[in-house]
Amino acid sequence: xxxxxxxxxxxxxxxxxxxxxxxxxxxxxxxxxxxxxxxxxxxxxxxxxxxxxxxxxxxxxxxxxxxxxxxxxxxxxxxxxxxxxxxxxxxxxxxxxxxxxxxxxxxxxxxxxxxxxxxxxxxxxxxxxxxxxxxxxxxxxxxxxxxxxxxxxxxxxxxxxxxxxxxxxxxxxxxxxxxxxxxxxxxxxxxxxxxxxxxxxxxxxxxxxxxxxxxxxxxxxxxxxxxxxxxxxxxxxxxxxxxxxxxxxxxxxxxxxxxxxxxxxxxxxxxxxxxxxxxxxxxxxxxxxxxxxxxxxxxxxxxxxxxxxxxxxxxxxxxxxxxxxxxxxxxxxxxxxxxxxxxxxxxxxxxxxxxxxxxxxxxxxxxxxxxxxxxxxxxxxxxxxxxxxxxxxxxxxxxxxxxxxxxxxxxxxxxxxxxxxxxxxxxxxxxxxxxxxxxxxxxxxxxxxxxxxxxxxxxxxxx
Numbered sequence: 001x002x003x004x005x006x007x008x009x010x011x012x013x014x015x016x017x018x019x020x021x022x023x024x025x026x027x028x029x030x031x032x033x034x035x036x037x038x039x040x041x042x043x044x045x046x047x048x049x050x051x052x053x054x055x056x057x058x059x060x061x062x063x064x065x066x067x068x069x070x071x072x073x074x075x076x077x078x079x080x081x082x083x084x085x086x087x088x089x090x091x092x093x094x095x096x097x098x099x100x101x102x103x104x105x106x107x108x109x110x111x112x113x114x115x116x117x118x119x120x121x122x123x124x125x126x127x128x129x130x131x132x133x134x135x136x137x138x139x140x141x142x143x144x145x146x147x148x149x150x151x152x153x154x155x156x157x158x159x160x161x162x163x164x165x166x167x168x169x170x171x172x173x174x175x176x177x178x179x180x181x182x183x184x185x186x187x188x189x190x191x192x193x194x195x196x197x198x199x200x201x202x203x204x205x206x207x208x209x210x211x212x213x214x215x216x217x218x219x220x221x222x223x224x225x226x227x228x229x230x231x232x233x234x235x236x237x238x239x240x241x242x243x244x245x246x247x248x249x250x251x252x253x254x255x256x257x258x259x260x261x262x263x264x265x266x267x268x269x270x271x272x273x274x275x276x277x278x279x280x281x282x283x284x285x286x287x288x289x290x291x292x293x294x295x296x297x298x299x300x301x302x303x304x305x306x307x308x309x310x311x312x313x314x315x316x317x318x319x320x321x322x323x324x325x326x327x328x329x330x331x332x333x334x335x336x337x338x339x340x341x342x343x344x345x346x347x348x349x350x351x352x353x354x355x356x357x358x359x360x361x362x363x364x365x366x367x368x369x370x371x372x373x374x375x376x377x378x379x380x381x382x383x384x385x386x387x388x389x390x391x392x393x394x395x396x397x398x399x400x401x402x403x404x405x406x407x408x409x410x411x412x413x414x415x416x417x418x419x420x421x422x423x424x425x426x427x428x429x430x431x432x433x434x435x436x437x438x439x440x441x442x443x444x445x446x447x448x449x450x451x452x453x454x455x456x457x458x459x460x461x462x463x
Contacts, residue, residue: 005037006201009063009070010191012044013055016252017062019304020206020236020244023270027233028204029068030271030292040198041073046190048078062253066263067285075198077190084185087193087223088146088178096222097178099144100127101136122174123147146179148189148219156214161231161294163207168214176215192216196225204294207232231294236273237303244304260332260359262320265313274302282315310358317363318355322347325354325363332364333371343371348451352443370452374438374460384440389431392421396428397461405454411446436460 007028011021032039041063045051060074091097102110102123111121127135128149150173157167178189185193191212195203210232220227238244256266267285275298277283277291317325326347333340340346346367353366376385399413418428429445436457442448449457 005035007032008040010042014050016058033289038071041070042075100147101142143181145177147175192219202229204231234301260361262316265316269309314358322351326350369437384431384434392428407446410449
């Protein structure tokens with residue numbers, strides 16, 4: 001590459017960081033890391049009515065949770081107003097921008113007349129200076145907007161790194177407002193100046209920005225600035241093939257943390273939303289950075305698949321050290337008001353269950369009964385704690401009081417009880433599970449007994 005790679009993620013703080021934004025951030029971050037470049041975070045907060053400090057913090061929290069660490073920033077557009085105004089003044093002086101005194105009422109009347117003629121509504125250039133053209137008299141009391149003097153001939157073309165060659169005729173675009181009547185610059189203009197000042201070399205963003213690109217390229221060229229490469233990522237669809245909504249993924253990235261997903265699984269899943277490396281499905285963050293390129297991003301829409309995310313999460317839970325999982329589970333149990341201080345070692349309990357769950361919430365649900373007295377529902381008691389079961393538990397308890405407390409001895413005690421009473425293993429093991437934990441299914445019952453410990457087991461059996 002001729003110059004160092006500099007990418008950026010530039011969210012608007014009007015809501016949380018969702019899956020689509022997180023994927024854009026991930027791809028921008030990974031491209032910079034892959035090429036030894038810089039990743040810049042920019043907060044595009046010029047929509048003052050909708051931008052909030054809470055939304056800014058939600059974006060920062062999401063980025064930090066995913067460990068998408070930025071090298072520069074965060075930069076805030078509202079803190080760069082003087083710079084934008086300085087560039088607008090330069091453009092007015094150079095003739096690449098001009099003041100327009102058309103009132104909102106005049107613009108609406110113009111658009112209505114165009115629609116009535118089945119024409120595309122657009123500004124007609126009435127205040128655009130041209131050689132030999134006499135401009136209208138400046139009306140009293142009207143504050144001017146500033147418009148960019150868009151070229152009228154030729155095309156704007158770029159080789160999109162995802163979508164391929166795109167060409168837009170300049171005749172299709174009218175003169176964009178780059179500063180409002182109150183002097184505040186508009187979104188497309190701020191983006192251009194920011195990308196220019198920050199030396200952005202690749203703009204990786206959603207394809208809802210494709211229509212902005214030709215305008216931004218024209219402004220950059222009018223400023224004599226270099227034009228970055230553009231890569232527009234296709235949208236993400238929900239499980240059912242419709243636009244992503246809150247019921248299938250369009251929620252805050254932090255909701256995935258709350259719902260018990262590991263960041264490693266979310267990163268791996270995001271990486272595969274529209275990008276591939278052969279048939280590889282499971283890979284580390286480091287492998288992703290090593291492999292990532294823009295050539296293998298599909299231009300077609302990616303589809304969110306909740307079950308696949310759960311499958312990936314289950315895989316990463318199995319691969320994560322019990323002590324690491326235990327730290328997360330402890331946080332979740334404490335939030336429920338559960339004290340683990342007097343219970344069995346949490347990492348040991350987690351080890352029993354980590355291959356049986358898809359999320360950390362399920363893991364917390366599974367281990368919680370080890371630290372609170374079980375509440376046995378009437379239906380469960382009626383089904384599993386009948387007279388035969390109670391007799392079996394009494395007989396088993398006698399053996400457990402004398403047994404060595406290891407899996408082999410505990411397993412032998414259960415089997416001996418079954419033989420003595422002529423019962424099958426489930427007729428003893430299931431009532432034991434219900435009595436100890438309030439559930440009918442657990443990992444191997446001898447392992448459960450070993451982890452719970454003699455005192456707790458005997459106490460719950462009523463001894």
